[in-house]
Every structure is written in C-alpha cells, then in structure tokens.
Amino acid sequence: MPSGIAESAVRKIAASLAVLLAEVFALYLKTKNFHWHVSGPHFRSIHLMLDKQASDLLAITNPIAERARAIGGNTLRSIGHTARLQRLADNDAEFVKPEDMLAELSLDNRSLAIRMRAAHQLCEGRGDTATASLLENWIDETERRNWELLESTDDVGMSFLVGCPVSAGSRPGPCYQPNYGVAPPSAVAMYFV
Numbered sequence: 001m002p003s004g005i006a007e008s009a010v011r012k013i014a015a016s017l018a019v020l021l022a023e024v025f026a027l028y029l030k031t032k033n034f035h036w037h038v039s040g041p042h043f044r045s046i047h048l049m050l051d052k053q054a055s056d057l058l059a060i061t062n063p064i065a066e067r068a069r070a071i072g073g074n075t076l077r078s079i080g081h082t083a084r085l086q087r088l089a090d091n092d093a094e095f096v097k098p099e100d101m102l103a104e105l106s107l108d109n110r111s112l113a114i115r116m117r118a119a120h121q122l123c124e125g126r127g128d129t130a131t132a133s134l135l136e137n138w139i140d141e142t143e144r145r146n147w148e149l150l151e152s153t154d155d156v157g158m159s160f161l162v163g164c165p166v167s168a169g170s171r172p173g174p175c176y177q178p179n180y181g182v183a184p185p186s187a188v189a190m191y192f193v
Contacts, residue, residue: 003071009126014073016119017131021064021076022085023115027108028057030091034101042152046098049152050105053145060138067131088112102149109146113139 003010035050065075076082088108096104116139123132 003128003130005071005126005128007072009128010072013071013119013123013126013128013131014068014075016122017064017068017073018075018081019085019087020112020115020119021061021068022082023088023112024057024061024064025076025082026086026088026090027105027112028054028061030088030108031057031105033091034096034105037096038098038101040098042098046102046152049148050101053105053148056141056145060141063134064138067134071128071131087115099153102153106146106149106153109142109149113142113146116142 005013031050031054035047035054038046038050040046068075076085088111091104116135120132120135120139123129123135
C-alpha cells in the first residue's frame with residue numbers, strides 16, 4: 001500500500017470515504033436544487049447562502065476522492081455508484097417551502113457530520129492521521145453550514161429546529177415533518193441507515 005496503512009484498513013477507510021463522497025454529492029445537488037428553486041420574501045439571502053454552501057460542498061469532493069486513492073483505495077466511478085451509496089434522501093418535489101428547504105438541509109448537514117465523525121474514528125483507530133485531520137476540517141465546515149441554516153431559520157419562523165434530535169442510526173425526530181403538499185417519497189425519511 002502506498003500509505004503504509006494495512007490493506008484491510010485501506011479497504012475500510014476507502015469504503016467509508018466513498019460513502020461520504022456520495023453523501024457530499026447528494027447534498028451538493030440538493031443544495032443547488034433548493035438554490036435554484038427557492039422563492040418568497042427571503043429569496044435573495046437564501047439563494048446566495050445556498051449557492052455558497054453548494055460551492056463549499058463541491059470543493060471537498062476532489063480531496064475526498066483523492067485521499068482514498070492516495071492511501072491505495074478506490075473511490076466512486078459513476079452516478080450509479082453514487083446513487084447506490086448515498087443515504088441522504090433526494091428531494092424531487094415540485095415545490096418546497098423555503099422553511100422546509102432550510103430544515104431539510106439542516107438535518108442533512110447534521111447527518112453528514114455524524115457520518116464524518118464515524119469516519120474520523122475509523123481513521124484514528126487504524127492509524128490514518130492524515131485522513132482524520134482532513135475529516136476534522138470537513139466536520140468543522142459541515143457544522144458551520146448547519147449553523148448558518150439554523151441561524152437563518154429564525155427569519156422564516158423555524159426556531160423549533162434548534163432542539164430537533166438527530167443521532168447516528170436514527171431518523172429525524174418528530175419535531176420536523178415536511179409538508180410538500182404531496183406524500184414525500186419513501187426515501188425522504190431515510191436520513192440514516
């Protein structure tokens with residue numbers, strides 16, 4: 001292995017990074033979707049914030065993939081591969097209220113941070129200090145995005161999200177139930193596996 005990390009550890013770390021990469025791509029596209037389709041009195045501020053957040057997400061995709069390759073592992077190969085690994089739910093609804101957009105992105109960022117922490121523990125436990133260090137930065141960026149989303153919620157009447165429980169291996173609590181005007185696809189409830 002080019003990194004000196006045991007082959008079994010490389011496989012586990014690279015697999016974890018592939019899932020994170022799929023999640024980041026899914027969150028990037030959802031963030032851009034909401035950026036393109038937001039409407040209402042807070043259009044400009046939400047539109048600009050989501051554009052910046054999407055750019056920040058896209059910026060970490062290459063480092064995630066290249067880190068997997070640098071340690072001797074593999075990474076995503078296609079959109080189909082990404083779809084098979086992603087756990088964050090897509091949102092293909094025709095219309096989503098701005099407050100539901102922010103709430104959904106907040107939960108997704110929280111979910112991503114939890115997965116990043118799990119990957120960080122995996123890397124630390126297998127002696128991959130460099131990947132663990134990168135993950136620390138990406139966790140910080142993810143928490144910052146979530147903070148921006150939560151701080152923006154007060155402007156659109158969503159202070160209820162602050163106490164919304166999210167934990168690894170669970171679904172979002174009953175504190176948030178999006179209303180898309182139609183029954184959401186079954187994948188909307190699958191924030192965690």
